[in-house]
Amino acid sequence: MTNLEIESFKNNKLGYRIGFHFRQNPYFQNVIIVKELHLGMGGTPVSFSDPILWYRGQNLTLHSEPRRSGRGIYQTFFSWFSDHTSPGRDDIAQILKDDLFRNPLRYYLTPLWVLRQNGSTSGPKPADNSNRDDCVVISDSDDDEDQAEEQANPGRGHSREKEDEDEDEVHGGQDAVSDDSGQEAREDEDSYGEKDEEVDESRGREVRDQDDEEDIEVDEEADEC
Template identity: 35%
Template sequence: MTDTMNKKLKRISESDRISEYDHATQKTLEEIDAIQNELDTINEKASEEILQIERKYNRIRKPHFEKRNQLINSIPNFWVTAMMNHPDLSNLFSGQEEEDCLHHLTKIEIEDFEDIMSGYYIKFYFDENPYFENAVLTKEYHLGNDPPTSKSSQIIWKEGYQLGQNTQETTNKNSRKRRVDCLKTSFFNWFNDNIDPYTDDFAEEFKDDLWLNPLQYYLVADGQEEENGIEGEEESSSDDNDDSAIPEDQSGTNSQSASSSLTGRTV
């Protein structure tokens, strides 16, 4: 059922309820309801125009993304480095073998479907490698389905390889973007796990962060994320705890110091 139909049904229900009130209140409520209908019409028109603008600028951005990918292709290990430096996408590396495999990643492409609202796809391009046959791995997100769905191209593994098996574990990782429990998993587990698109945080990070500006993550210096992120937060937390946990008069030093400090401020 479309949003427009839902709104119309809601309006009918509201109209029935208006009749429950006295005449003066009914008249006021009907006027408010009429204005609300006008606002809904304006909002629908605005949404349509916003989509048209989005389509326009998607077309304008596309050649720039293509040119950027051509330049990135000349830098070895650009995408895998940017992913490993990303505070959340770095959780997709489950071990050395998978990291070695992802060094064969040469290009990422992310694009909305033509109508924008119905979904998008993420494409990962690989050069010849000892792990699988595919030159491109595609993950699609269909947001217009009821319920929304995602699907992934089948990975054709070469003999002796099937990466990303039995590697999931839950870890608590602070990042400069969110303070949530992240799932420590494998890139290939994530790729094959076709969950609800609206709960796929990794897809969101690819689309709304890494893809928009991968350079900022490629250029992250070793250890910079820890220095500016987790360690800084832990140090701040430690300082807060130290400030709030002053022992009372065990040796007299702390109370004397506090007293001196207070005296100094009032003089």
């Protein structure tokens, strides 16, 4: 099918005509097939359609019933053209005229389940997963975060390891400097202590020498007397 045309009569309540345009095909000769629905004598709805000129052995309606099946659908769409039993309750004609013809893009752009939800088509609705429970795992370990980050970006994991090594080297250097400073301070304290002891010892010798000299002078004076 290449085109769909719907022509309403002057008064839409009187009826309308639906035309289906086809390109050449191996099934029938018709270039256009028209089905018309209108009010007959006494206001009774009637319908008729163009006969389909099937090629020999290609009639798709031979093994299908012109009436609707128990499920409310035709075994082939072309059986609808020859079904004139209930023109006043022709659902296909109403959908073509009032829905599909007015807004054909709706059937191409709207998901099928939305059409079913709005009652445009029949069939089961898809399961609604919007209320499904979400599982959230909370972990206090930084290792899990590092592992997930490393899996997402392996190069970043190596760079982080490099940063940790550099940081350890910096801290190690600072510790070594602090140890050296402490050792130097202790050595300075020891040297100060040794110097104090030397000063005290020299002062003690001076005092003893002075006492010895005084004793000698006293002894000499006693001998003179």
